[in-house]
Amino acid sequence: MFKKTGIASNKMIEKLLPSAERRKKGPYAIFECFQEIPCNPCFTSCRVGAVEAFEDINHIPKVHHEKCSGCGLCVSACPGLACFVIxxxxxxxxxxxxxxxxxxxxxxxxxxxxxxxxxxxxxxxVKVIKVQNNKKLDNTNVITIAVPKKFMLDVRNIQVGRE
Ligand code: SF4
Ligand code: SF4
Known part of the structure; x- marks a missing residue:
């Protein structure tokens, strides 16, 4: 469950990962979104129908990983900064x-x-591989980073301008 801080634990994140077979095929989205809130841009931004239609807008989103191309549109659209592509x-x-x-x-x-x-x-x-400035579209910028495999479940943000 959540740690004292309300931050998702790695066990919670592991449950979001697709099958081992799918993980070998290329990029996939995960939604680290665990609380029922009235929100659905992950669904409306996805052009390939990889996000399950919400029966109730408060429901927790679900990705169909076989359909997901890893395009990252949901990463940019999510107001909760909860979508990532690995x-x-x-x-x-x-x-x-x-x-x-x-x-x-x-x-x-x-x-x-x-x-x-x-x-x-x-x-x-981590190394910055790509910088996607989406502010003209009024969406969140998306940064692609290369992360050592052992920290795949841990790294979710960056600090620019290190001391
Ligand atoms: S990464 Fe692209 S294809 Fe996958 S769920 Fe997000 S918007 Fe849809
Ligand atoms: S857009 Fe983001 S915060 Fe909203 S339901 Fe989807 S994953 Fe959760």
């Missing part, structure tokens, strides 16, 4: 993670920054 096929040692990023300045492609956990603690260094 690509475990990137390399033998690193995964790619698309994260929503609301701060300025934006990082630069190729820059090494601190990878943070959900509570803002520094976990490890």
């Amino acid at each position: 690509d475990e096929t990137y390399s033998d040692t690193e995964v790619l993670i698309k994260i929503p990023y609301e701060f300025l300045p934006l990082p630069k492609t190729g820059e090494t920054v601190n990878g943070l956990d959900r509570e803002g603690n520094i976990v490890t260094e």
Whole structure:
């Protein structure tokens, strides 16, 4: 369940992962969204029908991973910053993670920054692979980072401008 801070535990996140077979096929979305709230941009932003239609807008969203292309539109659209895309096929040692990023300045492609956990603690260094500025669309910017595989469940934010 939630830790004292209300932050999702890794056990909760593990339950969101697709099958081992699907994980080997390429990027997939996970929604770290555990509370019933009236919200559905993850559903409305998905162009391939990979998010189950909500019977009730308060329901918790569900991804159909076989349909998900890992495009990241939901990452940019989610007001709760709860959508991420993970690509475990990137390399033998690193995964790619698309994260929503609301701060300025934006990082630069190729820059090494601190990878943070959900509570803002520094976990490890990560490399910025892509910076997608979505502010013209009034959506959240999306940063793609390369993260050491062992920290795949931990890193969900970055710190730009390290000391
Ligand atoms: S990553 Fe793209 S395809 Fe997958 S659920 Fe999100 S919007 Fe749909
Ligand atoms: S858009 Fe984000 S916060 Fe809203 S229901 Fe979907 S995953 Fe949860």
